[in-house]
Amino acid sequence: MPIAIPRSRIRDLLARSEPLAGVCAKGWVRTVRRGKEVAFLELNDGSCLASLQVVAEPSLAALADPGLGTGACVGVSGELVPSPAAGQRWELRASAIELLGGADETYPLQKKRHTLEYLRSIAHLRPRANTFGALFRLRSALAFATHRFYRERGFVYVHTPIITASDCEGAGELFRVTTLDPQQPPLEKGKVDWREDFFAEKTGLTVSGQLEGELCALALGDIYTFGPTFRAENSNTSRHAAEFWMIEPEMAFADLQDDCRLAEDFLRYLVTFALDECGDDLVFFNERVEPGLIARLEALAKAEFSTMTYSEAVTRLEQSGKAFQFPVAWGGDLQSEHERYLTEEVVKGPLFVTDYPADLKAFYMRLNDDRKTVAAMDLLVPRVGEIIGGSQREERLDVLRERMAVKGVAEEGLWWYLDSRRWGSCPHAGFGLGFERLLMYISGMENIRDVIPFPRTPGSAKF
Numbered sequence: 408m409p410i411a412i413p414r415s416r417i418r419d420l421l422a423r424s425e426p427l428a429g430v431c432a433k434g435w436v437r438t439v440r441r442g443k444e445v446a447f448l449e450l451n452d453g454s455c456l457a458s459l460q461v462v463a464e465p466s467l468a469a470l471a472d473p474g475l476g477t478g479a480c481v482g483v484s485g486e487l488v489p490s491p492a493a494g495q496r497w498e499l500r501a502s503a504i505e506l507l508g509g510a511d512e513t514y515p516l517q518k519k520r521h522t523l524e525y526l527r528s529i530a531h532l533r534p535r536a537n538t539f540g541a542l543f544r545l546r547s548a549l550a551f552a553t554h555r556f557y558r559e560r561g562f563v564y565v566h567t568p569i570i571t572a573s574d575c576e577g578a579g580e581l582f583r584v585t586t587l588d589p590q591q592p593p594l595e596k597g598k599v600d601w602r603e604d605f606f607a608e609k610t611g612l613t614v615s616g617q618l619e620g621e622l623c624a625l626a627l628g629d630i631y632t633f634g635p636t637f638r639a640e641n642s643n644t645s646r647h648a649a650e651f652w653m654i655e656p657e658m659a660f661a662d663l664q665d666d667c668r669l670a671e672d673f674l675r676y677l678v679t680f681a682l683d684e685c686g687d688d689l690v691f692f693n694e695r696v697e698p699g700l701i702a703r704l705e706a707l708a709k710a711e712f713s714t715m716t717y718s719e720a721v722t723r724l725e726q727s728g729k730a731f732q733f734p735v736a737w738g739g740d741l742q743s744e745h746e747r748y749l750t751e752e753v754v755k756g757p758l759f760v761t762d763y764p765a766d767l768k769a770f771y772m773r774l775n776d777d778r779k780t781v782a783a784m785d786l787l788v789p790r791v792g793e794i795i796g797g798s799q800r801e802e803r804l805d806v807l808r809e810r811m812a813v814k815g816v817a818e819e820g821l822w823w824y825l826d827s828r829r830w831g832s833c834p835h836a837g838f839g840l841g842f843e844r845l846l847m848y849i850s851g852m853e854n855i856r857d858v859i860p861f862p863r864t865p866g867s868a869k870f
């Protein structure tokens with residue numbers, strides 16, 4: 408007999424201070440124990456980490472169904488009563504159980520500890536595992552916190568295009584977007600004629616919404632974007648995904664210092680929000696993923712963020728006496744091992760590294776007076792390394808054109824960007840926070856594949 412009462416979320420039921428009659432809970436069975444006198448079901452509906460203990464007479468018809476096993480979906484109606492069992496306040500005394508979707512013993516997520524590697528291979532089912540339920544709730548909460556942070560500060564949320572003809576970072580990592588027939592593309596002098604393509608030019612998926620974000624900042628003052636970005640970089644690491652989400656604020660009338668201050672406030676806000684609003688899930692990560700996680704986050708919420716220029720960082724690395732795999736020299740990119748040494752061992756906390764050599768950074772970063780470095784900043788944090796990358800932007804038309812020439816960035820495709828410096832330009836700055844890196848940092852998870860529901864990485868676009 409179908410149950411007609413509206414569903415209650417298990418999270419709400421478990422938070423009650425009074426018993427409740429006429430309850431209907433729906434969810435997925437974690438375990439079933441069929442005793443002679445009484446049967447127990449552990450029911451989880453994803454609304455919170457905890458499951459609801461269901462206590463039932465073994466005579467209830469659904470319990471005889473072999474499909475009512477771990478993984479089955481059921482609706483249970485009954486009464487919420489105080490539980491005599493230790494460790495739980497409430498249990499649901501069932502008067503009826505409806506089997507909505509059976510699951511037999513072939514269900515791949517039987518109740519036991521599974522490795523993260525195994526769970527990745529069943530990403531279609533892993534949202535039902537505790538770790539991933541907790542992660543995806545955390546992810547949702549932090550997305551909300553992001554919007555709240557910027558809204559409270561009067562930033563305007565803008566949507567920048569996903570399909571674009573410009574490679575903002577200049578790293579040539581655009582995924583191609585085309586409707587041309589790969590077998591027989593139209594040719595012009597032996598080369599593909601992109602004018603024949605859908606957009607009448609060569610297009611790809613965006614690597615960053617920044618350039619368009621700047622145009623909006625130069626009209627609306629303070630803006631931010633929050634969207635998916637795509638990079639066809641063939642780096643199969645635990646910190647790189649081909650599809651990831653980025654939050655990119657951009658402020659008019661701002662310099663690098665303002666940029667660092669905003670980044671610091673933002674990260675602190677997100678960590679504090681997680682501590683305040685995602686307590687149960689963080690306790691789980693603290694126990695199962697990274698012992699000491701909560702203490703680390705609480706420390707961050709109060710910590711001073713350190714700052715050091717790239718040149719100082721290189722000196723520190725040279726003087727460290729450490730045998731790094733990659734050599735350190737002024738002008739070379741900081742590798743992950745260098746970043747982690749600086750943030751984990753030198754300052755033991757979040758660290759802004761500023762004023763990188765111009766050669767290492769994108770064309771749009773503001774050239775410093777030394778003409779060798781740019782007003783760039785990377786925020787490095789323990790365990791994760793770079794979590795934020797940003798800069799003050801080159802607002803001077805002549806210097807920008809010079810920099811584009813040096814970097815080999817064609818003016819032709821970016822005439823509109825140059826126009827923003829031609830008319831009504833002003834100092835402005837912004838950054839990008841990698842949302843998955845943030846989640847790794849806040850949950851303690853070590854692989855980017857485990858903080859996004861369906862990861863896209865080289866060789867893998869399943870699910």
Ligand code: 4AD
Pocket residue numbers: 575576614615616617638640646647648649651653655656793794795796797798837838839840841842843844855
């Ligand atoms: O340092 P990036 O490349 O900076 C930009 O894209 C600028 N346009 C941002 C801006 O100033 N508006 O990327 C910013 C952040 C990195 O610090 C990192 O957290 C994340 O994006 N990120 C990635 N996250 C996951 N997978 C990848 N492949 C990533 N590449 C960058």
Ligand code: MG
Pocket residue numbers: 785793795796
């Ligand atoms: Mg970067």
